[in-house]
Structures are given as structure tokens and as C-alpha cells.
Amino acid sequence: MEFTECVKERLTLTLKSGLLCAAFLVPVAALAQSPETIRGEEPNPIIAAINSDFGADFGADADADADAVELKPADQRKVTSLSNHIQSKYRVPEARAQRIVREAIRNGKRHDVDPELILAVIAVESTFKERAVSRVGARGLMQVMPGSHKGKIRKIGGTRELFDPAKNIHTGSQILVEYLEDHSGDLRRALLNYNGSLGTRSSFPDKVIRIYRGLQRVTVEG
Known part of the structure; x- marks a missing residue:
């Protein structure tokens, strides 16, 4: 009986840990999506900022803005x-x-x-x-x-x-x-x-x- 209860506790702890990781990963996955893949929603401001930085790296010339x-x-x-x-x-x-x-x-x-x-x-x-x-x-x-x-x-x-x-x-x-x-x-x-x-x-x-x-x-x- 003690062995069975121990196994149950360990399974419960493992399940809770898995759910906790999933909860953290969902926002990260959402952030990784491009605005075009999220129909009807506003572009994520964090992604927009990242894209803006990449644009600057790939030849966006701030000096060209008269x-x-x-x-x-x-x-x-x-x-x-x-x-x-x-x-x-x-x-x-x-x-x-x-x-x-x-x-x-x-x-x-x-x-x-x-x-x-x-x-x-x-x-x-x-x-x-x-x-x-x-x-x-x-x-x-x-x-x-x-x-x-x-x-x-x-x-x-x-x-x-x-x-x-x-x-x-x-x-x-x-x-x-x-x-x-x-x-x-x-x-x-x-x-x-x-x-x-x-x-x-x-x-x-x-x-x-x-x-x-x-x-x-x-x-x-x-």
C-alpha cells in the first residue's frame, strides 16, 4: 500500500510539473507566431519591436527619413x-x-x-x-x-x-x-x-x- 501511494504521489507531481511547463510555453509559442498567422488580432507589440530591430539590421536607413x-x-x-x-x-x-x-x-x-x-x-x-x-x-x-x-x-x-x-x-x-x-x-x-x-x-x-x-x-x- 505504501508503495502504491508513493507511485501515485510521484505521478501527480509529474503531471503538475508538465502542466506548469505547458502554461509557460503557450505564451512563448504565441509570441513566436507572426501577426499574419493570428487572424483578427492586433500584432503583438513585442514581436513588432523585434521585427523593427531586424529591419534596421537589414538595410533600413534611418538617415533616409528627411x-x-x-x-x-x-x-x-x-x-x-x-x-x-x-x-x-x-x-x-x-x-x-x-x-x-x-x-x-x-x-x-x-x-x-x-x-x-x-x-x-x-x-x-x-x-x-x-x-x-x-x-x-x-x-x-x-x-x-x-x-x-x-x-x-x-x-x-x-x-x-x-x-x-x-x-x-x-x-x-x-x-x-x-x-x-x-x-x-x-x-x-x-x-x-x-x-x-x-x-x-x-x-x-x-x-x-x-x-x-x-x-x-x-x-x-x-
């Missing part, structure tokens, strides 16, 4: 004057013109380059067409060449992202600033390098500089 740079009241006045000019001269819809100018100002602050110069490059390269593609494969507003800047393209999420105005202007501005540094601030040579015409006769720098000066006058007058 909204991180706040525009001041003086910048807002610049947005108005420059976007009005672009709407009139290049027949660009108001919302698009304002968005492009905002991104140019934000990236000008981040990369220490005049936003009017960024806009001048856009004017010559794509005439403010967000989905422009050249015969040699340059893409977007600033006509960035994917094959020549693979590292930068990878950071923004791939070639298709060059059609996103914010990411295109971010990438193009970085390239422009690097060429300015490479040529010790020589704007003409930097523009030739940007256009892929360094060492040749090209009217590209003259066009950009002329528009650049004109946009600076718009800013001052505005």
Missing part, C-alpha cells in the same frame, strides 16, 4: 516662393512642387548644400519628373545611376526606391556633396562629375549654375 529635419518658419516661406516659381516655370502641380522643395531644403540642411543647387540639378536632369528614366538608366528626380552607387542604393532599399522623391533627393544630394569634396568645392567640375561628363565638353554645368542663380534670386525676393 522628415527628421524640422523646417522653420523661414524655411516655410522659402518653400512657398520656390514652389510657386517651379509651378509656373515647369508646369508642376502645386502639391508635387511643394514636396520636392521641402525635400530639397531638408536635405540641404542635412548634407550642407544649398537647396537651390539641389533644385537646379533636378530642373536640368529631370525637369521635376519623379519617374524619369534616362536612356542610360539614370532614375528619378536627380537621375541617380544605380550601377555607379550600389552601396547608397542598397541603403535606401533598392533601385525602385529611386522613384521615391525623398530617397532620390537624399541619395542625389549625398553624391553631389561627395563630388564637391572630391573637387575641393569646384562646382563646375563637381557638376561635370555628377553628370558623367567630366573630361568632356558639356553645357550641363552652365545650365545648372544659371538656374541655381535664378533660384537664389527667387529665395531672396521671396
Whole structure:
């Protein structure tokens, strides 16, 4: 009898331990499920945070978020004057013109380059067409060449992202600033390098500089 009672006690203890482990494992299993597998429920905030961290590890470029740079009241006045000019001269819809100018100002602050110069490059390269593609494969507003800047393209999420105005202007501005540094601030040579015409006769720098000066006058007058 004593032996039988002992066996019963041990079986009961084993059963309780198993149930306790199961109770701990169920929440863990639930956490392991992706939000898509739990129909009708909100994504688990813990999983969302983990996924967010993984996204950062796999090329999410926080620097590409131009909204991180706040525009001041003086910048807002610049947005108005420059976007009005672009709407009139290049027949660009108001919302698009304002968005492009905002991104140019934000990236000008981040990369220490005049936003009017960024806009001048856009004017010559794509005439403010967000989905422009050249015969040699340059893409977007600033006509960035994917094959020549693979590292930068990878950071923004791939070639298709060059059609996103914010990411295109971010990438193009970085390239422009690097060429300015490479040529010790020589704007003409930097523009030739940007256009892929360094060492040749090209009217590209003259066009950009002329528009650049004109946009600076718009800013001052505005």
C-alpha cells in the first residue's frame, strides 16, 4: 500500500510539473507566431519591436527619413516662393512642387548644400519628373545611376526606391556633396562629375549654375 501511494504521489507531481511547463510555453509559442498567422488580432507589440530591430539590421536607413529635419518658419516661406516659381516655370502641380522643395531644403540642411543647387540639378536632369528614366538608366528626380552607387542604393532599399522623391533627393544630394569634396568645392567640375561628363565638353554645368542663380534670386525676393 505504501508503495502504491508513493507511485501515485510521484505521478501527480509529474503531471503538475508538465502542466506548469505547458502554461509557460503557450505564451512563448504565441509570441513566436507572426501577426499574419493570428487572424483578427492586433500584432503583438513585442514581436513588432523585434521585427523593427531586424529591419534596421537589414538595410533600413534611418538617415533616409528627411522628415527628421524640422523646417522653420523661414524655411516655410522659402518653400512657398520656390514652389510657386517651379509651378509656373515647369508646369508642376502645386502639391508635387511643394514636396520636392521641402525635400530639397531638408536635405540641404542635412548634407550642407544649398537647396537651390539641389533644385537646379533636378530642373536640368529631370525637369521635376519623379519617374524619369534616362536612356542610360539614370532614375528619378536627380537621375541617380544605380550601377555607379550600389552601396547608397542598397541603403535606401533598392533601385525602385529611386522613384521615391525623398530617397532620390537624399541619395542625389549625398553624391553631389561627395563630388564637391572630391573637387575641393569646384562646382563646375563637381557638376561635370555628377553628370558623367567630366573630361568632356558639356553645357550641363552652365545650365545648372544659371538656374541655381535664378533660384537664389527667387529665395531672396521671396
